Amino acid sequence: GEEAKEPASVTLMLDWVPNTNHTGIYVARDFGFYDDENLEVSIVEPGVSGVAQAVAAGAAEFGISFQEEVTLARSEDVPLVSVAAIIQHNTSGFASPADRRIRRPRDFAGKKYGAFGWGPERQVLTALMQCDGGDFNEIEFVDIGAIDYFVAWERGDVDFVWIFEAWDGIRAQLQGFELDYIRLTDLDCIPDYYTPVLATSETMIAENPDVVQRFVRATARGYELAIDEPSRGADTLIKAVDGIDADLVRASQDWLSPRYAEDADKWGWQTRDTWQGYANWLVSYDLLANTINPANAFDNSFIENA
Amino acid sequence: MRKLHHSLRDFGPAILLIAGLLALWEVVSRVVEMPDWLLPAPSDIGVSFGEAAPLLGPHVVATVTAAAAGYALALVSAVLLAAAIDRWGLARRAIYPLLVTSQTVPTFALAPLLAIWFGFGLLPKVLVVALVCFFPVVVATVGGLRAADKEMLDLVRGMGASDRQLFFKVRLPAAVPSVISGMKIAATYSVIGAVIAEWTGASQGLGLYLLRASNSFQTDQVFAVIAVIALLSIALFGCVELVGRTVAPWTAAKEETAR
């Protein structure tokens, strides 16, 4: 828009340590896209605290979240809204060393799963096993907390874990570690969903729609640049984050850049089907305390005007 | 009867103060209509505590086991180490700084290594609790042992006491009030130490439950678990206080005649 842009300062809370999921944000910051919108953005890393609550309560204006988190939050009346999908498809999946011969969910039987303690984890596996004709009860759960998967694999503590392909999958490649990888979207068991997403609060949208619009616009520009020029995106991230693994960032960025907006007209676009489908699935597995109205969980209007 | 009256006088004010604060919190959260997911009212917490209570049993057991075992381990080893530190100047100068260093290592950062070394069972949790509780007891005990009256030590040594006897007859009794102080501090840390240990990987325990509740935005459950943690810690603290009064009657007496 050409209207005068009021200066505003906002806080964005990441979901985890900075990684290639966040490239567009650092690009937007360091290429001055936020400055263009007269926004002063401070990026906060979350440690162990909940992004959803911080954003919903207004401690941070924006946060990186996930469709599953937004859905669960909304079912508990936490007024969180997703305003952009950072990656169009779910790139997560189940990884195992090649020698374990885990090629499909059915193979999970009799194997050790390295759990990280997320609530619906068990139901996801149950669904997968049912869908592929296996028995969930034959999976042995091992809570591995913060242990490096590669270590857990090597020591035989676990056989398979749930990872993001763009980060740990690439890391395995770089280390020459041979993985079998079962991508969630390759199975027809669990509906595809957006992970991660850019989220803000209902209050923010109601009271400062302009700021939200400007922030989303600048961020979208950042991701578009990262899509077009993966290596500039990677360099920006490497420069912005102390001690980050530069080789991993470059490889990961090359893999991820084409996928940010894959199959979509525009970076960030979300569809009602995706939200509805995932919510239905959660309900069918008794994972949602209260059903939600998917229409309130996301808002495409800012991407439309970006 | 007198005992009862006594403990009412002892705990009455605390109970009143806490009740008052809870009431204030209840009223404020009703008035400003604070959303549940941010800060639930005490009454909501109470309700969800009632709901959760039947589920909590095994989690409480798991956490309390780790906390108690770790605490006991810490206590014994702390007093032994403090004795060694006090006994040999070399030990003090060599080990003390190491001990301090050990406290500065964030448990959370070590937890993955502990799990790798000791597995995912009870042991790494017990070790984390022991690590957390160990230090306050050592520092306080060393301080207390050092503060023993030099002339009394000389007297008893002059009576032909061995170093062992000197320790048990003079240094340790003189240090008892300090040891109790250290034990109190450690008592408060033991349960929360176990909870933190559980965050780094566990299949049962209050820490796990807390994490689950938090991840599914059940803030009222989160607070209910926190209340359980607090109650457990206070119970342990109370036990230490009681033990303190029993093993050091001469200090209790002093207090009673004071003002």
Add this chain to the structure above:
Amino acid sequence: MRKLHHSLRDFGPAILLIAGLLALWEVVSRVVEMPDWLLPAPSDIGVSFGEAAPLLGPHVVATVTAAAAGYALALVSAVLLAAAIDRWGLARRAIYPLLVTSQTVPTFALAPLLAIWFGFGLLPKVLVVALVCFFPVVVATVGGLRAADKEMLDLVRGMGASDRQLFFKVRLPAAVPSVISGMKIAATYSVIGAVIAEWTGASQGLGLYLLRASNSFQTDQVFAVIAVIALLSIALFGCVELVGRTVAPWTAAKEETAR
């Protein structure tokens, strides 16, 4: 010259012990070819410390600022509160249990609330550090104040001292060794407290750096940061030790003539 010699004698054994342990660790990890992720060799940690060092500056500043401010805040308020607790039996019975409770609440659970009330800046970190450091000082100080010799108190009160004077002339000096013990425990917790506080959301600090390293499984970086945290804590601990010797010369003297 003498001072130097003195401190060498004081710290020599610790330095030797630590050097010995590091050497052992290095040798073992070379011999058994311990993988880096399990436990990197000290030399690897040194190398990655060298790499990280130029980046660490602002993180160290952020963490130290929070730690020092929080520590100072804790110290002042702890001694004041301990005085109140000691002065008014009612305060002790009412506040003490609350204080204990406060220690049992996991910071993590409070993080969203802290962020909402105080943002992501310095303030919530300072508060977390203060909360962590506060408790050991209060408990130790209350213990020390209580242990003041009743007859000495009577004497000085008999000399017409006001309660204030009684506190400053008798209770507090009598409590100094205990306060120092508490301050030492707190000193060790202050830096790690700041690190934990940073885990509740921050844009700079050692805690943030540690989390990044840990989450990307860079075990050598994790250890490098832990080493920095340990060094900072030990420096603070050393300062307290020094202060202790200066403000309580009568206890130092006692020690020097002993054995």
Add this chain to the structure above:
Amino acid sequence: MSPPAGSAAAIPAVALRGVRATYVERGLRVDALHDVNLTVARSEFVSVIGPSGCGKSTMLNLVAGIDRPSAGEIAVDGRSAIGRTGLVAHMPQRDLLLPWRTTLQNAVLGPELRGETDREARALAQLDRFGLEGFADAYPHMLSGGMRQRAAILRTILLDRDTLLLDEPFGALDALTRGEMQEWLLSIWTELAKTVLFVTHDIEEAIFLSDRVYVMTRRPGTMKLELRIDLPRPREREMTTAPPFVEAKRTLLRSLLAETQR
């Protein structure tokens, strides 16, 4: 120097009437004092002797306001002193020097509490007289038993009260230092018209110093004898061989002796 006449004399500096004291601690009940009556007139020097453990220190604690009697009245300068501290200068039996203060700092505690500023200089000037020269900056554990006691006496004097309660102040001193301190005490008593209530276990000391001497019974202690010492002032060492002195000594000794043989 016997009790002065005039209207002020009507009000004694210290008066105890029907005083009882009972300790109950850890299941042990000790009746320390039983119906104690005692008065000390203004500017009078009164000593109390009695068997060890009969309650002398307890009585001074009551007058100093540190403990409370279980019955009876205690008045200092005509006003009730029960539980009121700060009215008199009390030197307890254990020296109770504060271990974190040097000799000088211990000595000036009284003036310091009153906020006086020239205190250190005044105290320093007196250290010599107390045989503590050179030990101004020594901590108590560096002093000998007698030196500690002298430091405690100096502290009591510097409190600057009209009435002094002294609990065996010279107990740890050798004969000569003791003699010197006695004479010094008499001199400041005369000069500054102090009132002194003095506990001692030395009969000669009691006679040499006092206008009157009380003898206490065994525990529970009460006054069994009150003896006026009719020796002229100023007192001289030679008087200790004079007949009135020897007579007083015999009386007191006999009274005490009866207690032991009871």
Add this chain to the structure above:
Amino acid sequence: MSPPAGSAAAIPAVALRGVRATYVERGLRVDALHDVNLTVARSEFVSVIGPSGCGKSTMLNLVAGIDRPSAGEIAVDGRSAIGRTGLVAHMPQRDLLLPWRTTLQNAVLGPELRGETDREARALAQLDRFGLEGFADAYPHMLSGGMRQRAAILRTILLDRDTLLLDEPFGALDALTRGEMQEWLLSIWTELAKTVLFVTHDIEEAIFLSDRVYVMTRRPGTMKLELRIDLPRPREREMTTAPPFVEAKRTLLRSLLAETQR
């Protein structure tokens, strides 16, 4: 009861030769003892008197092995006792009762350290004699000054050593209790053939009890006079008026007096 003859007599129970002691603490340098020579034969009773602060307690600490001399030799039963504790029974000037032990528990500390089992019964039996009946279970802060001292004496006796070092053991006792304790001490000394090195500030007490009395100079202390007391044993109270007693008293007093006027 003067030093016994025979071969054993060649080895004194306690012997100090050329002993010096210097304290250096916090910038203060105190020469406490200077060239002290002293011997106590087996089963002898020797007293030491001297001005307050002259180093008497320091000397006992050296013999007890608690402190080390800066020069000289110290022998107990013929063997060097420098830095060696446990050879003698030492009663320090401050009673140093352990505050966390009751009277009885304090008293039996010695037997307890030796692992004896019938200790409590033995001690209980003696509490009466020390005027501590009924206070077996009282903590030290519940005792009077004199009672504390008596508890400390009992503790020292129960240590059951051949040689006793007593540092003003009767300083806090009234004349009568003191007399009783003196007689009791003499009786156990005779019965059990103990060796006693006794520090006091009471000249008469020194004469009444001792075979020999040493007089010390002011600090830095050294022996300036050694006086044999030629009174028959057993000693009786009446002897205190006998000419040899009065003579001894005069001699000691004069010697001490010279110190004060130096």
